[in-house]
Structures are given as C-alpha cells and as structure tokens.
Amino acid sequence: MSDDRETVVPLHQETVSVDKRRVERGVVRVTTTVSEREEIVRQTLEQEEVEVTRVPVGREVGERPEIRQEGDTTIIPLVEEVLVVERRLVLREEIHLRRKTRTVQAEQPVTLRSEDAIIDRIETNRPDEPGGRGAGPSNTSEE
Numbered sequence: 001m002s003d004d005r006e007t008v009v010p011l012h013q014e015t016v017s018v019d020k021r022r023v024e025r026g027v028v029r030v031t032t033t034v035s036e037r038e039e040i041v042r043q044t045l046e047q048e049e050v051e052v053t054r055v056p057v058g059r060e061v062g063e064r065p066e067i068r069q070e071g072d073t074t075i076i077p078l079v080e081e082v083l084v085v086e087r088r089l090v091l092r093e094e095i096h097l098r099r100k101t102r103t104v105q106a107e108q109p110v111t112l113r114s115e116d117a118i119i120d121r122i123e124t125n126r127p128d129e130p131g132g133r134g135a136g137p138s139n140t141s142e143e
Contacts, residue, residue: 024124025123025124026121026122026123026124027121027122027124028119028120028121028122029119029120029122030117030118030119031117031118031119031120032115032116032117033115033116033118034113034114034115035113035114035115035116036111036112036113037111037112037114038110038111038112039109039110039112040107040108040109041107041108041109041110042105042106042107043105043106043108044104044105044106045103045104045105046101046102046103047101047102047103047104048099048100048101049099049100049102050097050098050099051097051098051100052095052096052097053095053096054093054094054095054096055093055094055095055096056092056093057091057092057093057094058090058091058092058093059090059091060088060090061079061090061091062089063089064077064079064089065077065079065091072098072099073097073098074096074097075094075095075096075097076094076097077091077094078091078092078094078095079091079092080092
C-alpha cells in the first residue's frame with residue numbers, strides 16, 4: 001500500500017504584536033483676561049411731584065366735609081371748633097394737593113466686563129524623534 005498524502009513541515013512562523021502608547025506632542029496654555037468698559041445707560045423715568053396750596057375759607061359748615069377729588073386736585077378740608085355761645089363747625093381752610101408728572105432722562109455710568117481667552121500652543125519634541133530631546137547621534141557628519 002502506498003501513502004499518497006503529502007506532509008507539510010513548517011520551518012518558520014511569524015507573529016505580530018500591536019501596542020498603543022500615549023505620546024505628548026505639545027502643551028496648550030489658556031489664559032483669560034477681563035477687560036472693562038464704561039457705558040452710559042439712558043432710561044426714561046417718571047417723577048411725581050405734589051404741589052401744596054393752602055386755601056383759606058372761613059365759613060361755617062353744618063358737618064365735617066369729606067375729602068374730595070376735583071380733576072387732578074385732592075381737597076382735604078380742615079375744620080376747627082370755635083367756642084361761641086354754641087358750638088359750630090367753621091371750615092378754616094382747605095389743603096389742595098395737585099399731582100404733576102414729568103418725564104426726565106436719567107444717565108448712569110455702568111461698568112461692563114467681557115472675558116477673552118488667549119491660547120498659546122507650546123510644542124515639545126518626542127525623545128525618540130530625530131532632533132528631539134534624548135535622541136542619539138544624528139546621521140549627519142561634519143568634515
């Protein structure tokens with residue numbers, strides 16, 4: 001009986017191994033600066049003023065008058081008791097309050113700040129690159 005099978009004998013075998021490593025290529029420095037600027041803020045404001053006028057009246061009244069409103073004027077009656085033979089209310093005076101509204105422009109300085117970023121890239125050489133720190137002698141020769 002004859003064996004026709006072929007026998008393969010491996011003479012050499014190669015393998016591959018892949019690794020990763022972190023290499024620092026450079027450093028980034030970020031600096032922030034704050035700048036200030038003055039601006040004027042303008043705003044329309046309303047001011048209300050009250051003008052007080054004392055109006056003498058001097059007349060007798062049967063009962064105390066109520067506070068009343070006539071247009072933009074508020075009238076506050078002041079009474080006093082006068083001792084005569086009998087007691088009577090005499091409207092001595094009225095206080096008239098008139099409201100006036102006026103519009104004024106107001107200016108107020110305001111300090112505003114803004115922030116800027118300054119980015120500096122600092123390159124570093126790898127020790128195993130030609131010309132890098134820690135590199136062996138170069139292939140150039142001086143004659």
